[in-house]
Amino acid sequence: MNPTVKKRIDFQVSRQQIKTHTGSTAKNLTREDNSRDLLGKFHKDRSVWIRARQRVLQYLSYQFPCALQLKQWGILNEVKCRLCGKYYKEKKVREPPDSVESVGHIQCYSPVLQLSRIAIHHGIWRELMFSIQKSSTKLNDASEPRWHFPSALSPEAHAEWGQYKILEYMGLHEILPPGAGQNRAKLRKDIEEYHIAYSIDFDETDIDTFNARRPDGLAFDTEKKSCVFLEYTRAMDTNEDWAEKKEQEKNDRYSSHLGFINHLSNREKSGWKASQPNFTTGVRGSLHTNQFLTRLESLGVKKKNTRKAIRNRTVQKTRSMSDIILQFFLIVLNSKTE
Numbered sequence: 001m002n003p004t005v006k007k008r009i010d011f012q013v014s015r016q017q018i019k020t021h022t023g024s025t026a027k028n029l030t031r032e033d034n035s036r037d038l039l040g041k042f043h044k045d046r047s048v049w050i051r052a053r054q055r056v057l058q059y060l061s062y063q064f065p066c067a068l069q070l071k072q073w074g075i076l077n078e079v080k081c082r083l084c085g086k087y088y089k090e091k092k093v094r095e096p097p098d099s100v101e102s103v104g105h106i107q108c109y110s111p112v113l114q115l116s117r118i119a120i121h122h123g124i125w126r127e128l129m130f131s132i133q134k135s136s137t138k139l140n141d142a143s144e145p146r147w148h149f150p151s152a153l154s155p156e157a158h159a160e161w162g163q164y165k166i167l168e169y170m171g172l173h174e175i176l177p178p179g180a181g182q183n184r185a186k187l188r189k190d191i192e193e194y195h196i197a198y199s200i201d202f203d204e205t206d207i208d209t210f211n212a213r214r215p216d217g218l219a220f221d222t223e224k225k226s227c228v229f230l231e232y233t234r235a236m237d238t239n240e241d242w243a244e245k246k247e248q249e250k251n252d253r254y255s256s257h258l259g260f261i262n263h264l265s266n267r268e269k270s271g272w273k274a275s276q277p278n279f280t281t282g283v284r285g286s287l288h289t290n291q292f293l294t295r296l297e298s299l300g301v302k303k304k305n306t307r308k309a310i311r312n313r314t315v316q317k318t319r320s321m322s323d324i325i326l327q328f329f330l331i332v333l334n335s336k337t338e
């Protein structure tokens with residue numbers, strides 16, 4: 001086809017798309033729990049890089065120049081992720097994943113950006129966890145702090161709190177002196193027993209995966225005998241049901257762990273109960289406010305204003321940290337390769 005004719009067609013096509021653009025931006029800005037009330041504050045926050053502040057507005061209005069958008073504007077012919085393509089070419093791996101280069105793909109899925117994604121997850125979660133721990137001032141009947149957050153303080157503490165230690169803390173697993181793999185054997189038997197009792201499919205190799213998995217955080221109330229798994233997720237918030245979907249994924253991930261603890265607790269008549277509230281923020285700053293505040297309260301954050309402040313900080317932090325990944329994307333995409 002003649003290039004001039006093609007350009008014209010592309011231009012016509014992109015004009016047709018304008019309507020859908022305004023539709024999605026407006027829909028987004030009028031949606032509940034989109035943290036729109038904090039956008040102005042974010043934009044005025046001088047501790048956040050000016051480019052980051054601008055980019056949030058850019059992708060809220062579907063203007064971030066990713067391939068998906070560039071194609072709609074008639075600039076690119078393909079929507080395939082350029083970064084994945086480039087990376088696979090450099091590493092001389094044949095087939096790049098066939099993914100559409102959207103903000104969601106860059107933020108949450110592109111394998112090239114996996115490391116920065118993990119760092120951002122930890123950055124947001126550590127601050128949130130620290131705030132919860134610091135602000136959890138509710139006392140128990142003995143006038144001591146009601147909640148205990150053993151894994152909140154350092155990555156080392158977090159690494160230490162695996163299955164054995166969680167169960168030991170509740171007196172559901174006795175740690176035997178080292179040697180002959182006795183601890184392993186006993187726990188293995190218990191885990192098998194649980195899966196058989198509830199007819200859940202399970203085989204030998206699953207045991208290591210089961211034991212290796214640890215929640216992002218933990219909270220214990222020794223008086224009321226609550227063991228709480230805390231999970232944090234940063235997810236793409238384009239679709240209306242983004243948070244419910246993540247919630248379900250997270251619950252599925254730990255349902256057998258919670259089930260196992262409750263099973264042992266029943267068997268030993270110990271009275272402990274395990275549960276799991278999730279904390280989820282959207283890449284663009286969405287956050288289910290009521291649910292979030294209720295969960296903070298259930299963990300002993302007594303003051304209403306403190307709960308609000310934690311919510312605001314978490315939204316701000318998610319927005320500013322999420323920008324880092326877009327920065328990396330642009331840097332890697334534009335970097336020269338031999």
Ligand SMILES: [Zn+2]
Nearest residue numbers: 081083084110
């Ligand atoms: Zn990609």
